Amino acid sequence: MTVHGIVVSVTSAKGRNDVNILKVSGYLDTTTASELEAALYGLLEKATFKIVVDLSGVTYISSAGWGIFIGEIKKIRNNGGDLKLAGMVGDVFEVFQLLEFQSILEAYPSIDEAVDAFAK
Helix, strand or coil: ECCCCCEEEEEEEEEEEEEEEEEEEEEEEECCCCHHHHHHHHHHHHHCCCEEEEEEEEEEEEHHHHHHHHHHHHHHHCCEEEEEECCCCHHHHHHHHHHCCCHCCEECCCCCHCCCCCCC
């Protein structure tokens, strides 16, 4: 799906059909967050609870964007899954650390490392 400023797509992880990758490109703010939210809810409605969010193409995330991840993490974990972030660029990762979200969400340098973390 494409909305001005954001592109969101979903694929299965190679060799791990139980893990889905939610690839996001562009920027996440109040005008684009609904697109990400719709894709995430679509996965949850299909009982898909092992999710890697590829943020390598995201240049900015506002509080609305971060709120989507934080808002659904309890439901995801209550269903035996997790939401892992992958590939954050410098500025996005700095904000992630500044907000101390590493105490809530796990972040990995690459998609493969995030997918592999589900095996542990």
